[in-house]
Amino acid sequence: MPARSVVLVNVFRSIQMFIAAYEERSFTGAALRENATQPGVSQHVASLEEHLGVKLFRRGRHDVQPTEAATVFYRYCHDALHALDTAREAVQALRETIDDDITIGLTQTLTELAFPHAFRKLSAQYPAIRMSIVEFAGPMVYQRVQSGHLDLAIAPASTRLTGLTYTHFATIPEVLVCAEGAPATPIAPRDIDAAKMILPPHTFSRRIHIEEYLGTHGVTCDQVIEMNSLASLSLVRRDGWNVILPLTMMWSPDDEPRAGLTIRPLADPPLALDWVVVESSKKVRSRAADLLVEALKERVDEVLECWAATPAVAA
The missing domain is CATH 1.10.10.10 (Winged helix-like DNA-binding domain superfamily/Winged helix DNA-binding domain)
Known part of the structure; x- marks a missing residue:
């Protein structure tokens, strides 16, 4: 020395x-x-x-x-x-050195909104962590975790399957997306124009929650198209359809507003769904997976906090 x-x-x-x-x-x-x-x-x-x-x-x-x-x-x-x-x-x-592989299932919204932040953060501090992202849309992700093809997934809460554990990740508001020209103000379910609605497929847990939300407040959809992707937005822009989507799919404080669209908070009452981390009950979550979930949640929490402070919501 x-x-x-x-x-x-x-x-x-x-x-x-x-x-x-x-x-x-x-x-x-x-x-x-x-x-x-x-x-x-x-x-x-x-x-x-x-x-x-x-x-x-x-x-x-x-x-x-x-x-x-x-x-x-x-x-x-x-x-x-x-x-x-x-x-x-x-x-x-x-x-601290962590050398590990993680395969995680994420929806398109989390892949675009939160994963870049998580990837940059973990890569800088833990370069030996290797992350593989599998995008999904629908309930099959639960079976993929159950079968061991995925280490874990983050998804809207759904019917619970045996052999899996579920921990709360975030409560994400749903928003009404309609064509440009509508006021970007909160809207109650009874005031939604449901003549032309785009809804998730019946197998998706979000479909159940959205239908219960609309039905409880006397809203009946005249025409329905089943879609669960951003492709539905072209119908909103051009043909006057409405769609209810997770906030995190449509809005970020860092991005410009999507052209030709208006985002309206749902209010009186709001609609927000619990998202959960799904993993096998037979495995203990690795330190690398812990860090990835924390980094993803950090970004989602930041976006939700910024959204709550926007004039339309804060008012």
Whole structure:
């Protein structure tokens, strides 16, 4: 070890002994606390006194009393050691090596909205993590997790299958998307023009929730097209159809509004669906998967927070 490093280590050890002596008011008590010897504590304190050029303790027969200089020095030493511990933890976290493969099922909305953020964050800190994304639309993703083809997936909550565990990921509002020209203000379900509605296929859990939401408020759809992709937006722009979609598919604080469309929050009451992390109950989620889910959630939470602050919603 270089001489300068030895000196630094000795200084930090001396400071630890000084703090123990200051708080215990005893070199013997400090020695017990620091797993050292009483002469060793005395030597460390004497070394500090020589270095500082002041007395830090008045030695008594059975105890020691700190001087005014010791009280001042103690305050700074305490803060310095706390900062050192914080720095050590931060550096050790950066040195953590995770070498793992993750295969995760994501909807198109999460792939576009949240995955780039998660990928950049994890790649910078954990370059040995390899991520494979499988885009899905529909309930088959649950079977893919159940069969082991996917490590996990993030999807709207649905009928629970045996052998899988479900943990809450986010509660994502649904919004009405209609042609440009409509006011970008909240709309109650009873006021929705349901003459031409685009709905998810019957096998999708979102279809059940949307139909219950509309039906509960007396809304009947005259014409229905079953689609569950952004391709439906061309019908909204050109032919005056309406569609209810997850907010995260349609809006991001970083993107320009989609041309030819109006996004209206659903209100009185709102419609929001729980999204869950789905994984096999036979496997323990890896650290790499934990980090990926955290990074995805961080981005989704950021978008939801920004959406809640927009004038149309905040009002």
